[in-house]
Amino acid sequence: MSPRTPDQFEGIREEKKALIMNVALEHFSDHGFHATTINHIAKHAGISKGLMYNYFRSKEELLAAIINRSLSQIYTGFNPDRDSHLTEQEFELFIRKVFDMFRENRQFWRLIYRVMMQRGVYENLLSDQSSSYMVGDMPLKDFSADMMRLMTDYFIRKGEKEDADYDPITEMIMFSNTLKGFALTYIFAPEQYPDEYFNKTVDALIKKYR
Amino acid sequence: MSPRTPDQFEGIREEKKALIMNVALEHFSDHGFHATTINHIAKHAGISKGLMYNYFRSKEELLAAIINRSLSQIYTGFNPDRDSHLTEQEFELFIRKVFDMFRENRQFWRLIYRVMMQRGVYENLLSDQSSSYMVGDMPLKDFSADMMRLMTDYFIRKGEKEDADYDPITEMIMFSNTLKGFALTYIFAPEQYPDEYFNKTVDALIKKYR
DNA sequence: TAACTTTGACCGACCGTTCAATCAAAAAAA
DNA sequence: TTTTTTTGATTGAACGGTCGGTCAAAGTTA
Known part of the structure; x- marks a missing residue:
């Protein structure tokens, strides 16, 4: 296997972020922001709580990331x-x-x-x-x-x-x-x-x- | 002044409950259930946190009381x-x-x-x-x-x-x-x-x- | 070994709830 | 009326528990 370029590392990191965001979206949308704990999200994403903070600086930032991602996805190709x-x-x-x-x-x-x-x-x-x-x-x-x-x-x-x-x-x-x-x-x-x-x-x- | 009858005591108690419920309604409706603390409600109602529990057994019961009261008020005279x-x-x-x-x-x-x-x-x-x-x-x-x-x-x-x-x-x-x-x-x-x-x-x- | 990822125990803040203690006023006794 | 007793409303410190966030250390990779 050839060594990974920085871009590939970046790609892996983005994949992991996406995984976390998907899990978080599921929990946030089912139970709301307050009722969803960082621990729950981490468990369901198969990582530890601490590692969450390598990808998102806070719970708030995680939420904002989800919202922005979805907004962009949804409105792409939605341009009358x-x-x-x-x-x-x-x-x-x-x-x-x-x-x-x-x-x-x-x-x-x-x-x-x-x-x-x-x-x-x-x-x-x-x-x-x-x-x-x-x-x-x-x-x-x-x-x-x-x-x-x-x-x-x-x-x-x-x-x-x-x-x-x-x-x-x-x-x-x-x-x-x-x-x-x-x-x-x-x-x-x-x-x-x-x-x-x-x-x-x-x-x-x-x-x-x- | 004549001494108060038990009914009058009951009336005072009900008045106080109503006051608490009004304050709580205001906070719940502005900030939601979780974000509203018992302390906030108590402070704004002019009583201590502990006293809240003489009038309502729990935060949940307070919420239920508010909802039931309002439902009854609203639907009174709303009977097609x-x-x-x-x-x-x-x-x-x-x-x-x-x-x-x-x-x-x-x-x-x-x-x-x-x-x-x-x-x-x-x-x-x-x-x-x-x-x-x-x-x-x-x-x-x-x-x-x-x-x-x-x-x-x-x-x-x-x-x-x-x-x-x-x-x-x-x-x-x-x-x-x-x-x-x-x-x-x-x-x-x-x-x-x-x-x-x-x-x-x-x-x-x-x-x-x- | 050196550089990194990942973990989970831990911290401090907060919150709902409890409860021992207080005290003004009502009731009873003198 | 005056004094004593009882009541129950009220307080706030304390408790048990939760949660977001941190960090030293263990694990992994190269």
Whole structure:
């Protein structure tokens, strides 16, 4: 065997970090931040408690690493035109992508909700204080703001074709609340959503708001 | 001054318990269950840590007492016919009552969400394990099931007047998710809902689902 | 041997809970 | 009324336990 280059060492180290993060994600999302101990994570990752601190400086840093990794993973390839405006087809595609995102990253979203609720981060997640969270190379806050703007534009444009008492802002609020409520239920009680109703809900949402 | 009767003593004790519960509700709903210490609550209630245990046997019991009290308060006068079926007017009234409930008990609902998320109670809140929670004289589980049935009936009956691809279950899911999402946003970020949009949202919901 | 990884005993801080001690006021006795 | 006894609300030190984080030492590799 040839000696390993520094890069290969770095690769092994990153693999181990990833393993720890996966285990931690599982525990954090099931039991929340406080209830998960460093010891539990270490045991389940097959290493000692002390060694954890070779990879992450603190429990907090471990959490932040998980969140940033997942955010980047999730939003990679999740980039509807941010400059241009949404067409109806793009809007439909957007909804379907959002639902896929929930389906494929339920564990991560459970963590987000649990941690948010435990530490009042919900109010701060999109505010200035949480500027440490990055979506790729963009602060989460800016990313979200862009998404919001995109949606708002869509509903305003849509308003021009609707009747007089149509209010784009209200429509936007209704839409995002339905999404949020769906996310909450699906993430924490997915047994309420057999595939049939999962898809029917997506279709119904598109029909109602497109 | 005449000596106090036993009932008056009992009244004083109940007042003190209520005071403690109010303080605890504030802290639990702001910081969650784990992050709130008995000491904090005691300090803010103006008593010593030890005295807390004359009024409540444990932190858990204090939490349960708060939840039960609020549930009873909230659902008093919140009794749409549980046997009969909902008319359209009753449905509209129901929605408005639900929103009033959120508006008037935001602190309590914040506690519910926080505690649910911290301890996995979300999945269990309506299950057998949580049979200790009572709505008046009815287990919370049964109360919720009744509500669900009432709603489902309404959407099924409504379905008979709609077009062929109307699915009552999907409609029901959409409706309850919109409610849930609204609740979540309003409870944790009410600044996003100036009164104007609060009311507009209610109207929009009624228009969409009545 | 030298350089490193890994371990787990250990530390200090904290938290829910207990309990012996205190004391003001109510009740009983004088 | 005055004095003594009893009560029970109240306190805070102390306890047992947990947890995040540290570090000397054992193990491993080269």
